[in-house]
Amino acid sequence: MAVDERIQQSLERAAESSGTPDIRLDRITKSFGDIIAVDDLSLEIPRGSFFALLGPSGCGKTTTLRMIGGFEEPTAGLIYLGEREVSGTPPYKRDVNTVFQSYALFPHLSIFENVAFGLRRKGTRGGNLKGKVEEMLDLVQLSGYGKRKPRQLSGGQQQRVALARALVNSPRVLLLDEPLGALDLKLRKEMQLFIKRLQHDVGITFIHVTHDQEEAMTMADRIAVMNEGQIEQLGTPDELYERPQTAFVASFLGISNLLTGAVAGPDEVRLEDGTTVRVRNGSLNGRKGRVAVGIRPEKIRPDDHDPNRLPGKVKERAYIGVSTQYIVETPNGNITVVVLNDRPGTVPLGPGDRLTLSWDPEATFVVDSLEGSA
Amino acid sequence: MSSIAVPTAREPNFLATVLAVVRRHVLTVYSFLFFAYLLLPIAVVMIFSFNNPTGKFNYTWQGFTWDNWRYWDGVPGIRSAIFLSLEIAVVASVIATALGTMIALALVRYGFRGRATTNILIFLPLSTPEIVLGASLLTLFLNLSFVTFGFWTILIAHIMFCISFAVVTVKARLVGFDRHLEEAAMDLGANEWTTFRKVTLPLTAPAILAALLLCFAISIDDFVVTYFNSGSEVTFPLFVWGAARIGAPAQVNVIGTAIFVVALAAMLVNVVFQRRREVRA
Numbered sequence: 082m083a084v085d086e087r088i089q090q091s092l093e094r095a096a097e098s099s100g101t102p103d104i105r106l107d108r109i110t111k112s113f114g115d116i117i118a119v120d121d122l123s124l125e126i127p128r129g130s131f132f133a134l135l136g137p138s139g140c141g142k143t144t145t146l147r148m149i150g151g152f153e154e155p156t157a158g159l160i161y162l163g164e165r166e167v168s169g170t171p172p173y174k175r176d177v178n179t180v181f182q183s184y185a186l187f188p189h190l191s192i193f194e195n196v197a198f199g200l201r202r203k204g205t206r207g208g209n210l211k212g213k214v215e216e217m218l219d220l221v222q223l224s225g226y227g228k229r230k231p232r233q234l235s236g237g238q239q240q241r242v243a244l245a246r247a248l249v250n251s252p253r254v255l256l257l258d259e260p261l262g263a264l265d266l267k268l269r270k271e272m273q274l275f276i277k278r279l280q281h282d283v284g285i286t287f288i289h290v291t292h293d294q295e296e297a298m299t300m301a302d303r304i305a306v307m308n309e310g311q312i313e314q315l316g317t318p319d320e321l322y323e324r325p326q327t328a329f330v331a332s333f334l335g336i337s338n339l340l341t342g343a344v345a346g347p348d349e350v351r352l353e354d355g356t357t358v359r360v361r362n363g364s365l366n367g368r369k370g371r372v373a374v375g376i377r378p379e380k381i382r383p384d385d386h387d388p389n390r391l392p393g394k395v396k397e398r399a400y401i402g403v404s405t406q407y408i409v410e411t412p413n414g415n416i417t418v419v420v421l422n423d424r425p426g427t428v429p430l431g432p433g434d435r436l437t438l439s440w441d442p443e444a445t446f447v448v449d450s451l452e453g454s455a
Numbered sequence: 456m457s458s459i460a461v462p463t464a465r466e467p468n469f470l471a472t473v474l475a476v477v478r479r480h481v482l483t484v485y486s487f488l489f490f491a492y493l494l495l496p497i498a499v500v501m502i503f504s505f506n507n508p509t510g511k512f513n514y515t516w517q518g519f520t521w522d523n524w525r526y527w528d529g530v531p532g533i534r535s536a537i538f539l540s541l542e543i544a545v546v547a548s549v550i551a552t553a554l555g556t557m558i559a560l561a562l563v564r565y566g567f568r569g570r571a572t573t574n575i576l577i578f579l580p581l582s583t584p585e586i587v588l589g590a591s592l593l594t595l596f597l598n599l600s601f602v603t604f605g606f607w608t609i610l611i612a613h614i615m616f617c618i619s620f621a622v623v624t625v626k627a628r629l630v631g632f633d634r635h636l637e638e639a640a641m642d643l644g645a646n647e648w649t650t651f652r653k654v655t656l657p658l659t660a661p662a663i664l665a666a667l668l669l670c671f672a673i674s675i676d677d678f679v680v681t682y683f684n685s686g687s688e689v690t691f692p693l694f695v696w697g698a699a700r701i702g703a704p705a706q707v708n709v710i711g712t713a714i715f716v717v718a719l720a721a722m723l724v725n726v727v728f729q730r731r732r733e734v735r736a
């Protein structure tokens with residue numbers, strides 16, 4: 082009921098100022114002494130989206146988030162929350178709330194008072210306060226826990242309190258810094274779905290920081306892949322997976338087979354051994370000279386049904402259950418192939434077996450050839 | 456064969472048993488001796504507060520009396536000495552703790568120029584012999600011609616050496632303090648002052664309280680520094696010292712016992728309080 086109301090509210094909010102992104106980062110840079118943590122980064126985050134900042138450790142995700150939250154000031158550049166430029170505005174005057182990685186629940190306050198903290202600052206009192214806090218505890222499935230202290234809750238429960246404490250303020254944007262980092266795998270999966278559903282229900286913009294590509298893909302509508310303080314590529318999960326634009330993105334999200342070669346014609350690349358492969362229409366994008374073509378392991382077939390072909394010999398086999406993974410030796414280096422075990426009774430290939438690999442040009446993307454990209 | 460073999464086999468067995476008994480009880484014995492060593496002087500002080508001395512000296516047991524307790528201020532000068540000591544201890548510990556807390560916050564929170572130096576300077580009064588501190592303060596005060604020795608010089612001296620203890624105590628707590636808690640408070644709409652009041656202060660309160668008690672305890676029984684800087688004022692330790700030279704009245708034992716009991720009670724309250732906190736939290 083209350084959730085419906087809030088959806089309604091957020092829809093209205095979205096309608097009244099559609100077009101203005103919730104957050105706009107305009108060429109922000111942050112350096113700590115010699116270290117450049119965030120490097121001339123620009124970004125727009127649309128209203129109501131579930132946005133993920135994905136990148137390896139130390140690439141500047143937390144720093145970016147802390148600048149939005151107001152805990153760090155950019156060395157250069159501007160940050161807009163909606164229409165308003167917020168440089169110099171302290172955290173308590175920004176309409177954003179943060180879920181900290183360590184949760185940062187107030188240990189001396191009860192769960193109820195933790196959640197009520199933000200509302201009390203705004204002067205909410207009495208029945209109104211109680212109603213809102215309890216509704217929120219209900220939303221995160223913790224009704225009845227109000228009297229406890231944070232230390233008396235499990236990690237997952239503390240995590241949900243942290244969510245409730247931030248969300249109860251109905252911020253414009255919710256910032257989540259690796260909120261699931263401290264949870265075990267099973268709980269993490271549960272919480273991923275829970276948070277995604279929550280975001281859908283409350284309709285608030287979420288910015289979720291993570292270094293776990295699977296988590297980002299599961300949860301987010303849009304992902305910005307960061308590397309060394311810059312955004313490598315921004316897009317929906319499937320765009321990033323199917324059409325990575327850099328070798329970094331290709332290998333950071335899932336497994337990629339990257340084969341180096343040279344541009345040989347429109348939509349054609351000649352590999353090092355002389356084989357010519359066709360790539361997806363337009364994916365060369367004006368590139369010349371040395372490039373790398375990429376194919377995802379599950380897009381390669383262990384037969385010659387598709388136009389792009391390479392001969393090879395099985396080097397290793399790993400049975401994964403739902404699929405079998407092969408490492409295949411080819412003249413262009415080792416290629417990882419994943420074959421779905423969807424037909425019972427198929428005799429699997431074994432190490433030493435010779436075979437032909439083939440794949441569709443549509444499944445072939447191109448990135449700049451980059452030495453040393455794993 | 457066997458008749459000889461039995462006692463020789465028993466001998467080491469017996470020895471082993473004795474050794475085992477000793478080993479089992481050595482900790483008990485040691486603890487007993489340790490506590491006797493620790494508590495005997497205090498026990499003597501307490502017992503002699505009920506003595507009914509015939510002469511000037513309260514050194515041999517003469518008989519039991521309540522009189523010393525009933526007329527605890529029956530010795531000229533003792534009452535004003537006690538009140539002066541209490542007054543100085545209260546004021547000095549409050550001021551020293553307030554200043555010490557702020558210094559600790561600054562030292563832990565802000566990377567200002569000269570922080571390392573300040574850290575060392577804070578430790579200086581803790582490691583300097585008290586007699587040196589007292590003497591140098593005296594020299595300082597003597598050189599400031601407008602200073603008259605008395606209440607204020609004692610107070611200033613006490614605040615000075617208490618601050619270091621307060622800083623060290625509070626700092627220990629702040630070092631383990633999760634800064635994200637303060638950021639979370641600000642994130643939720645609390646400005647700097649509210650954050651301090653609602654988050655920083657409640658979470659450092661145990662350390663601040665500990666600092667307060669520590670300063671009080673150090674101030675109330677300080678002799679050396681006070682002796683140098685008291686002028687004609689007499690604090691309780693100075694009174695005891697003066698009295699001891701001409702024969703200590705049993706009232707000194709009364710006050711000593713009272714201070715001990717109060718300190719013990721404060722400690723117990725603190726322990727109980729901490730337990731309850733832990734159980735609740």
Ligand SMILES: Nc1ncnc2c1ncn2[C@@H]1O[C@H](COP(=O)(O)OP(=O)(O)OP(=O)(O)O)[C@@H](O)[C@H]1O
Nearest residue numbers: 113116117118137138139140141142143144145292
């Ligand atoms: N307060 C600071 N002082 C100095 N350097 C800092 C500070 N905060 C961050 N850095 C540096 O800035 C870079 C980016 O840090 P940041 O915390 O944003 O990384 P991250 O992407 O969040 O990494 P992780 O996934 O490990 O949390 C790192 O090289 C880090 O060492």
Ligand SMILES: [Mg+2]
Nearest residue numbers: 142143144258
């Ligand atoms: Mg981080």
